[in-house]
Amino acid sequence: MDKKIAVIGTGNMGKAIIQGLVSHSNDSLNSITASTRTDQEAQNIQEEFGINVFTNNQLAAKNSDIIILAVKPYLLEEVITEIIPIISQHTLIISIAAGFTIGQAEELLGGNQPFIRAMPNLAAQVGESMTGIVENSSCSDTDINDAIIIFNAIGRTEMVTEDLLHAVIGVSGSSPTLVFMLIQAMADSGVANGLTREQSLKLATQMVKGCATYLEQSDTHPEKLKDNVCTPGGTSIQMVLEAEKQNYRHTIQSAIQAGIDKSKELSK
Ligand SMILES: NC(=O)c1ccc[n+]([C@@H]2O[C@H](COP(=O)([O-])OP(=O)(O)OC[C@H]3O[C@@H](n4cnc5c(N)ncnc54)[C@H](OP(=O)(O)O)[C@@H]3O)[C@@H](O)[C@H]2O)c1
Incomplete structure (x- = not known):
């Protein structure tokens, strides 16, 4: 330029x-x-x-x-x-x-x-x-x-x-913090089950990075990828059931909405 x-x-x-x-x-x-x-x-x-x-x-x-x-x-x-x-x-x-x-x-x-x-x-x-x-x-x-x-x-x-910039702030601007919390929570579970903190953080971080790249390159809806990975009677579907029971998606949506609402409040 x-x-x-x-x-x-x-x-x-x-x-x-x-x-x-x-x-x-x-x-x-x-x-x-x-x-x-x-x-x-x-x-x-x-x-x-x-x-x-x-x-x-x-x-x-x-x-x-x-x-x-x-x-x-x-x-x-x-x-x-x-x-x-x-x-x-x-x-x-x-x-x-x-x-x-x-x-x-x-x-x-x-x-x-x-x-x-x-x-x-x-x-x-x-x-x-x-x-x-x-x-x-x-x-x-x-x-x-x-x-x-x-x-x-x-x-x-x-x-x-401009009216959609609040949603951008919620979905990509301020949400890195939610991804760090996700990785941290996953690493805690690894540590609780015997992995070292270093091993656990490495596993969780690479998994998130790899999934983002795979989602992007496969050009497939995330719901379909979720279904594909759920082997009948396997571990993934058990995790999905428990996550849904605990309002996993709704918790993320609520957190992002709180960020969007705050962004609107700050712009007044
Ligand atoms: N960080 C993020 O993830 C992020 C994401 C999206 C948007 N933003 C926006 O990006 C902007 C900068 O954020 P940041 O995280 O980069 O902040 P930052 O690390 O504090 O950087 C601000 C810089 O401006 C310098 N500065 C202070 N007063 C100045 C003046 N009068 N003239 C010229 N430079 C001056 C500061 O110097 P001193 O340190 O010596 O005071 C510092 O180097 C903010 O408006 C924030 O909302 C940040």
Whole structure:
């Protein structure tokens, strides 16, 4: 992509995005800049990725075509206000902050500024994020395409409307925590039955990873895969019966709904 991109904030997400951009960029690293809060962190990021890093957001973002805001949500208003004097009407602003709406952004930036909300998840840090993307009405097709290219560099993307972003947060944004709890619970059962913690975590983690890959590659409905694995009179069907008795699916659905409801509450 022949664009100058600035990443504001180099924490978990900012760093993951820089990593993705650097490893997918065919262009000069001079086209990527970043800014962070401390000199030490600026130096660390500069050394790690070979890009220019500033502790001044205006310097980092000046002359950028695209500015990615990767700071905590409570800092967004302050950072946007800071960069307004140095952006042009064509600069694409991308925010990955949960709960910061297009309406809030337009109040600060004006309705004519191209603005995109993106909701990645923590797997961005290994290039396996699932990112929901929403554009405002001032975005061109090129802006949308640029955002897709950026977030495809850290995983996969799905375009949605803003009202559906809450569901994205529930299903892929905040739900990694449920997968970690699942793996942890499975590992506990292994340990209770004599496996070491290390063995048990390895088994459960690889199983979840393998199932996700298999589901994706087999292009088969998960219900069918579930049925296929249930040998008559075998162990899997016993696990299914017990899980259903304990409201396994409903428990997951309730937890995700709670996340979706919280996301809606935070956006008010
Ligand atoms: N983590 C996730 O899984 C995840 C998933 C989806 C969306 N998000 C969103 O991504 C955003 C960033 O989250 P994160 O987990 O990456 O947070 P983080 O690790 O705390 O990173 C924020 C970074 O911004 C820096 N910073 C603080 N004030 C700044 C300023 N005024 N100007 C420039 N940089 C500044 C921080 O530096 P210091 O550490 O020195 O303060 C830190 O490097 C949040 O809005 C969050 O909602 C996160």
